[in-house]
Amino acid sequence: MARTPLTQPDFLPMTRAEMDALGWDSLDVLLVTGDAYVDHPSFGAPLLGRWLVAHGYKTGLVAQPRWEGDAADMAAMGRPRLFAGVTAGSLDSMLAHYTAFRKKRSDDAYTPGGKAGARPNRAAIVYANLVRRAFPGLPVALGGIEASLRRVSHYDFWSNALRRSVLYDAKASLVLYGMAETGVLALAEGLDRLEDEGGLLADVLAGLPGAAFSLKPDELPQRFPQADVLTLPAHEAIAADPKRLIEATLTLERHVHQNKQLAVQPSGDRLTVLTPPGPGLSGKTLDALYALPYSRRPHPSYSLPIPAADMIRGSLNIHRGCAGGCSFCTLALHQGRAIRSRSAASVLREAARLVDAPGFDGSVSDVGGPSANMWGARCRGDMAACQRPSCLTPTICKHFAVDQGAFVDLLEAVAEVPGVRNVRVASGWRMDLALADEAALGRMVRRFTGGQAKVAPEHQSDRVLRLMRKPPFAVFERFLKVFERESGRAGKEQYVVPYLMSAFPGCTLEDMRRMAEWFAGKGWRPNQVQCFIPLPGTAAAAMYFAGTDLGGQPLFIADADAERLRQHAVLGGEREKRLAGQGKGQSDRGPGRHAPGASASPRRDGTSPRQGKADGGRGHPDARTGKPGPRHARKADSRGPGRKHGA
Template identity: 40%
Template sequence: MIPFLPCTAQEMADRGWDRCDFILVSGDAYVDHPSFGTAIIGRVLEAEGFRVGIIPQPDWRSPESLTLFGRPRLGFLVSAGNLDSMVANYTAARKPRRDDSYSPGGEGGRRPDRASIVYANLVRRAYKRMPLIIGGIEASLRRLAHYDYWSDSLRRSLLLDSKADLLVYGMAERSIVEIARRMDAGEHIREIRNIPGTVVLADEDSLPEETIVLPSHDRLKKERRAYAESFRVQMRNTDPVSAKPLYEAYGSNGVLQLPPQRPLEREEFDRIYSLPFAREPHPMYTLDVPAIEEVRFSLVSNRGCFGSCSFCALTFHQGRIIQSRSHESLIREAEELTRHAGFKGYIHDVGGPTANFRHPSCKKQLESGTCVDRMCLYPEPCPALDADHSDYVQLLGRLRRVPGVKKVFIRSGIRFDYLLAEGNDRFLRELCEHHVSGQLKVAPEHVSSRVLAAMGKPEHRVYLDFKKRFDSINSELGKKQYIVPYFISSHPGSTLDDAVELALFFKEQRFIPQQVQDYYPTPGTVSTCMYYTGIDPRTMKKIYVPSDPDEKQMQRALLQFNRRENAELVRRALIKAGRKDLIGYGGKCLVAPAGKSRGKNRGKHPA
């Protein structure tokens, strides 16, 4: 049995340790699986010879909850977990969530709001002058001044609010190893100021050459356009090859963001996933941790995403340069899965942020970096795009032939515009024949050209072309498989007219989504900048933002216009949009007049 990293003083003693080198505090339950950041950082440090203890979901009301291992030799590492704590704790309507898939039994309320700040404060109360490093998705996307939807305010860099010594952003394996080695060699944490992928405290008199000075926090609070300008500069400095240091002033001092770390080499990526993960929640839990279910028998094939959807923070966190594991590494992991007691022959996923991205979008990226002034897929695929699925097709074929594997599914997102850009149906046919479990989830997000442009997504015709080819191939194969498309309501740029256009498309397709995602402004995205400023930072032009709660409710209701409880909202929306012609009993009508009933009008998957 693979030993877990210690979570108790007894487990530390069982290893023969008198103390830990680092203590890792996390807002997630401890699941020793490479889909959990805490497990990866802990195992990477362990492989470097450091003693790591983990305190998962401590009692944030008590500093004593951090003292079970005693004082660590080198420092504390703090993460809110795999999710921003505010996203984990609240819905898009700012209502508390009842559950948390990263907690035992899915129980909500086990991590505090603004967990990085709360845990960092606990460390400071428990141990004076203790080196403190924050990281994870929450720290990564709040590393500079950022709009906070839950307080409807512009908050400071999390480095300042947490009072940490150092902030690590992005995928932190390489950064944390270098930090640990230098601390182990006796270097003080405040002297470590030149590691890529970190944010440090600084003043304007000690900045590196080529540093770009962003608008100060005081100016950002006064001028929303200044925030859009600052975000635009940040967007142009997310590539490790071309990025410059960025400085943001807070009074007489400030924070300095060093350029991102270079992507992992394939050998490094493979090495991380060969570490001895138990692939299970720690045995101290009597209830399972729901988040493990989707990933327990899944394989992480890649990192990074050049899709650059406006509402996604991957560009700011993982970057646009794709990193992928070798076939041999993935096959070894698949063979390990077949020996797992609970494995029934099904690999649930082989993917990453975007499953069908297995190599950089073009050949120049690893030497010259990604383009600063254009995206790879939007508004049209770049002429230099290397759209080639041959490596992925070969990998999937090899995984299917692993003894003990019955089926290999793909459940990560598929970029259908990239798939079509290859110019042949080889991968799509392979996907339909072997890797779809009846339904394929894709994300066209909208049908309106105006909204899709704001989202950085392809024109609606591209999705229709993909669906036509998907249906045709399944017909040839004699398979009844369906596309399940995801759509977002109330995204910046979306008016009631656009929501009506989307509802009419659903009516035409005889499809009503079971779930609709109301746009959620989370830190680190282009869309959130639009939401806060009313400006598209890519063009610096004004953009319409449906921020009024009543309008947001109407837009959402239109996407499920056949539900009886939405009827009054749909009528109000259509009247406000000047589309009374869609109230009635005609073929295109969306809702019956007030006081009348259309009877059952249930949507279904398109045939």
């Protein structure tokens, strides 16, 4: 039975006094996040909190709780009636804490004052343990990017080890993976019924979309007697043969995209069970989520500015999902490849509210999403039967339909909202889609570029690009010509900002030199160069761990510090070149490795590849240097701070 919606507060309560002011004697749900509280739809915990309030559940928020010592911050508002939801925040906590070369970060854009240190390493695990200490027996649901990508066995770059599902380390009741509005509401409703009618928590979990939880093997047929089951390789099988991680990853990708089967993974004497992701929010329901009365500003308790809040103050998030399926990116695994778009009317209503928001200066800084120009895209085929790992590579699928002209029409409509002076697209542009309609691309270049267009060719080697599931380099070259032509027609001096990557599995020092030669030939010094990080759950991480491509062929892997630094310095700045010089003296880490069983004969530089040593627990990196952008405008959830989505 549906509950009566509650009146939305100015802010979700963070203290007992704020609860009292709302007339709430207790909470139904407690949400815990590693971010500061910014009441904006680009921040996951506030968005879910307002969604629950809209459905009648009194929801409070604990932001960046102290984790050393007692659990007083968790207990401040009392025991919630139903459950606690835990997220590490908008960024994986390990990505938030370490640079691409294992240096501890001093900044955190999601923290007041922008200083690091307000959240722990592996925050999802730490926070879950604090909740269990404060409220023994309370169901704990993990969510957000950190937990979602660790829902099954995964390679952990920071400890250089294969780890089990985060469920077991956190001792959580479940993980709500992906975009969790449907799952979190179903969990609240199920536990509500359980309180009234009795039953078992396992009965509730079995009926949730997008949930991961643990069962004994003999419980599976009892809970899912008619289920069509997709079985991933066991944790122990992957530990014994790293190539099995590729099998597990590709199976998990299919599970998310086809959205029809139950998936299970044996792990010790338990099964990790994953229900299908479910349909997610779309249409009027997605519009309703973004129509909730977000204040679009930090909670008034903060005295210092929160950099991420400033970054997204003037932005509009218009769709979810990414059809690209790039092998290094977590976005398709987290949000799915199906594009779910808001209506034009919904976007225009939010633009009008933005005009009235405190501090709005007339500039809409971004109208975009995981990739700027996928708004309105749809699949005309049967996604449940689709076997493709990407809708866009090696070529754009014939069933993938997107109207680039309609996207530019939307930009023009936003620009006509009274009080809006200019509109920019700061999210990354997907070049192959843009080139499919050069007339629409020309309109976007001439009016909505803001001087820079962010795109992600990633590499110059087509062999490496195929491993990345990226379009061939010729697409970037063609895009440059069209961009320069249209900028000239507009009489504007505008620039393309290319995002590039070093040390990707299969990439050699020679590949990097050839890429540097191409850019040098154009008189170009790119400064957005990322050193590859194998993010949990991705196909690229599986290749890195296995030492092979997705088909099982051996790859060179630049896993040693010295080799990674050398590759990065080819395109990096002076600081990186100095680091590379330092790296040459690191005798404890080899120049790279080949796959098990591959040739270990001397390479061109006379060295012999060997397995790099474990790093003794030192932290590894974020996936892109720079500052994090908003959730919808970067692959920060998926590729690390400062990385724009899906170009």
